[in-house]
Amino acid sequence: MPVIEVARQAGACYGVERALKMALEASDSASQPVHTLGPLIHNPLVVADLEERGVRPAADPAEAGSGTLVIRAHGVTPQVIADAEARGLAVVDATCPYVKRVHRAAARLAAEGYQVLVVGESGHPEVQGILGHAGEGARVVSDEDDLAGLALCDKVGVVVQTTQTAERLAHVVAAVVGRVGELRVINTICEATSERQAAAAELAERSDVMIVIGGRESGNTRRLAQICRERCMNTHHIEDAAELDAAWFDEAERIGITAGASTPAEQIERTVAQIERVVAA
Numbered sequence: 001m002p003v004i005e006v007a008r009q010a011g012a013c014y015g016v017e018r019a020l021k022m023a024l025e026a027s028d029s030a031s032q033p034v035h036t037l038g039p040l041i042h043n044p045l046v047v048a049d050l051e052e053r054g055v056r057p058a059a060d061p062a063e064a065g066s067g068t069l070v071i072r073a074h075g076v077t078p079q080v081i082a083d084a085e086a087r088g089l090a091v092v093d094a095t096c097p098y099v100k101r102v103h104r105a106a107a108r109l110a111a112e113g114y115q116v117l118v119v120g121e122s123g124h125p126e127v128q129g130i131l132g133h134a135g136e137g138a139r140v141v142s143d144e145d146d147l148a149g150l151a152l153c154d155k156v157g158v159v160v161q162t163t164q165t166a167e168r169l170a171h172v173v174a175a176v177v178g179r180v181g182e183l184r185v186i187n188t189i190c191e192a193t194s195e196r197q198a199a200a201a202e203l204a205e206r207s208d209v210m211i212v213i214g215g216r217e218s219g220n221t222r223r224l225a226q227i228c229r230e231r232c233m234n235t236h237h238i239e240d241a242a243e244l245d246a247a248w249f250d251e252a253e254r255i256g257i258t259a260g261a262s263t264p265a266e267q268i269e270r271t272v273a274q275i276e277r278v279v280a281a
């Protein structure tokens with residue numbers, strides 16, 4: 001029987017658990033409809049479970065109509081909250097406190113006259129929310145190549161999408177530093193992400209197969225899969241235990257498991273149980 005080991009840090013982070021709890025509390029206490037602004041987390045199973053409890057995603061405040069609107073852990077621009085409140089919606093702001101920290105850092109840099117660069121994935125909801133706090137001249141940079149055609153001011157301030165790697169931040173900073181008179185960097189990477197990445201990397205080094213559980217749309221899960229793949233060629237990204245294939249485990253002596261920040265503990269437990277059944281068959 002192969003050894004099955006779960007990474008020492010894996011699965012739902014503080015911000016996701018908090019947002020989930022706040023959405024469930026809102027649905028328990030509300031007499032009117034409860035919507036989340038977009039899917040609460042990048043995890044189709046959790047979103048389906050919430051829908052069964054009457055908590056549905058809405059694309060924008062207008063679609064939510066009335067009742068309660070839960071802002072997810074990714075956060076939003078101040079304009080979105082103002083729009084929801086102007087429509088009479090009761091806003092439950094489940095923005096992760098670590099994302100709020102990025103909002104405050106970006107706003108402070110903008111107020112102090114820095115052009116804000118947000119190191120992150122262009123178009124990602126968290127990044128859009130950060131941009132809303134970062135002033136007029138703010139720009140998103142995903143890597144050094146994005147800087148090539150970008151006009152920079154003399155004073156540049158850098159913040160980072162919480163799920164980015166320190167390595168990517170370092171590359172962008174190295175590419176900016178020679179082009180500006182003053183550079184201020186506020187490292188807003190969330191520890192939950194770096195801890196999960198380090199634990200996944202360590203486990204992938206020692207494993208014959210790595211299973212990464214989490215939504216396919218989840219940026220942090222995709223990055224975990226990438227980190228594992230660089231160390232263990234036999235890495236598989238799944239959303240649900242039902243996707244497991246017995247052939248993946250042929251001749252494996254150690255099977256490693258990790259999960260993205262939007263994967264609840266039950267999904268990890270279900271996957272471990274399913275792997276145990278598959279390898280015992």
Ligand code: SF4
Pocket residue numbers: 013014015016073074096097098099162163190191192193261
């Ligand atoms: S990964 Fe970090 S910043 Fe993002 S929701 Fe989780 S705790 Fe918050």
